[in-house]
Amino acid sequence: MKIEAFNVRTVLVPMAPHRSASGVVVSSPLVLLTIRTANGVEGNSVLFTYGTAALKPCADLLRNLEELVKGKELAPTAITDELYARFRLLGTQGLLGMAISGIDMALWDALARSKQMPLHALLGGFPRPLKYYGGVGFDGAFASAKAAEEWAKRGAKGIKAKIGYPTLQEDVQVIREMRSAMGPDIALMVDYNQSIDPAEARRRLAVLDREGLEWIEEPVVAHDFAALVRLAERTTTPLQAGENWWGPLDFRHAVDRGVRDLLMADVMKCGGVTGWMRIAAIAHARSISLSNHLWPEISAQLMMVTPTAGWFEYADWWNPILEEPLIVDDKGFVNSSGLPGSGVQFNEEAVERYAT
Numbered sequence: 001m002k003i004e005a006f007n008v009r010t011v012l013v014p015m016a017p018h019r020s021a022s023g024v025v026v027s028s029p030l031v032l033l034t035i036r037t038a039n040g041v042e043g044n045s046v047l048f049t050y051g052t053a054a055l056k057p058c059a060d061l062l063r064n065l066e067e068l069v070k071g072k073e074l075a076p077t078a079i080t081d082e083l084y085a086r087f088r089l090l091g092t093q094g095l096l097g098m099a100i101s102g103i104d105m106a107l108w109d110a111l112a113r114s115k116q117m118p119l120h121a122l123l124g125g126f127p128r129p130l131k132y133y134g135g136v137g138f139d140g141a142f143a144s145a146k147a148a149e150e151w152a153k154r155g156a157k158g159i160k161a162k163i164g165y166p167t168l169q170e171d172v173q174v175i176r177e178m179r180s181a182m183g184p185d186i187a188l189m190v191d192y193n194q195s196i197d198p199a200e201a202r203r204r205l206a207v208l209d210r211e212g213l214e215w216i217e218e219p220v221v222a223h224d225f226a227a228l229v230r231l232a233e234r235t236t237t238p239l240q241a242g243e244n245w246w247g248p249l250d251f252r253h254a255v256d257r258g259v260r261d262l263l264m265a266d267v268m269k270c271g272g273v274t275g276w277m278r279i280a281a282i283a284h285a286r287s288i289s290l291s292n293h294l295w296p297e298i299s300a301q302l303m304m305v306t307p308t309a310g311w312f313e314y315a316d317w318w319n320p321i322l323e324e325p326l327i328v329d330d331k332g333f334v335n336s337s338g339l340p341g342s343g344v345q346f347n348e349e350a351v352e353r354y355a356t
């Protein structure tokens with residue numbers, strides 16, 4: 001089954017403003033990739049460029065990569081490895097890493113669809129329910145508590161808040177007000193989005209350690225493995241890291257260095273399905289929990305075949321352009337839709353409406 005063509009589109013999907021320590025997202029700038037094979041099977045993937053500045057460059061890059069993939073047999077792992085090898089001199093982080101991951105995801109989607117199987121089944125897994133948590137933005141104590149209350153009403157088993165406020169007292173206030181709004185039985189995670197330096201992190205984490213948190217995510221710059229190790233030695237609460245690492249080699253470096261509490265992979269940065277499976281093997285061999293970062297549809301498929309699968313991060317940001325978004329139940333679980341492929345099918349009418 002040969003690969004025939006890429007179709008690359010860009011959309012801006014409106015969303016409720018989502019604040020983090022590094023800015024506000026008011027719409028999702030997405031590149032939608034569809035790869036068509038000669039016998040008519042298509043595979044889809046979604047790339048999220050965080051801001052609009054990278055939207056067109058990312059789409060252009062994908063269009064330029066088409067000629068390297070066109071005419072090849074539909075063999076996702078082989079094609080992805082070839083693309084990484086081809087760009088060793090340029091480097092495969094940043095936009096290029098995202099583009100290769102996007103191609104990999106679309107190829108795996110096409111392969112699973114060609115066999116009329118959900119991706120988890122193609123990868124040898126069962127459709128098992130995954131306990132999920134919902135996210136709360138960098139919105140201050142009052143709004144964070146309100147949002148936590150809403151997730152709790154929907155049945156979420158965990159809730160994660162963005163923190164990294166100007167003062168430690170504000171971080172603590174957000175955590176305590178959320179806790180009182182959501183009750184004692186739901187897990188509470190916090191995410192600094194790499195916003196503080198190691199000395200400040202040492203000071204703040206010593207205090208947050210008494211708040212009964214499920215984890216503290218990315219307190220310092222993502223690639224400062226030495227700081228993460230030192231912080232983990234002083235902190236009882238597990239530290240979460242990995243969403244900004246670029247593939248299995250970054251995970252190996254981090255784990256070898258001693259970053260071993262909890263791992264999180266982002267399927268668009270870590271090398272798509274191919275990269276994820278290799279990272280899942282690293283996590284499994286070390287008995288470390290692996291969770292997903294965003295990309296709920298395809299990540300659910302991957303978490304079902306991840307031996308040390310941890311918490312599932314659910315987000316509905318891109319639901320408007322999807323034909324059948326992932327559904328969360330009122331018991332706190334996401335379940336497989338049973339659709340063939342990765343579950344990413346575009347709602348063409350919506351794609352047209354939000355096209356850029």
Ligand SMILES: [Mg+2]
Binds near residue numbers: 191193217218243
């Ligand atoms: Mg995060």
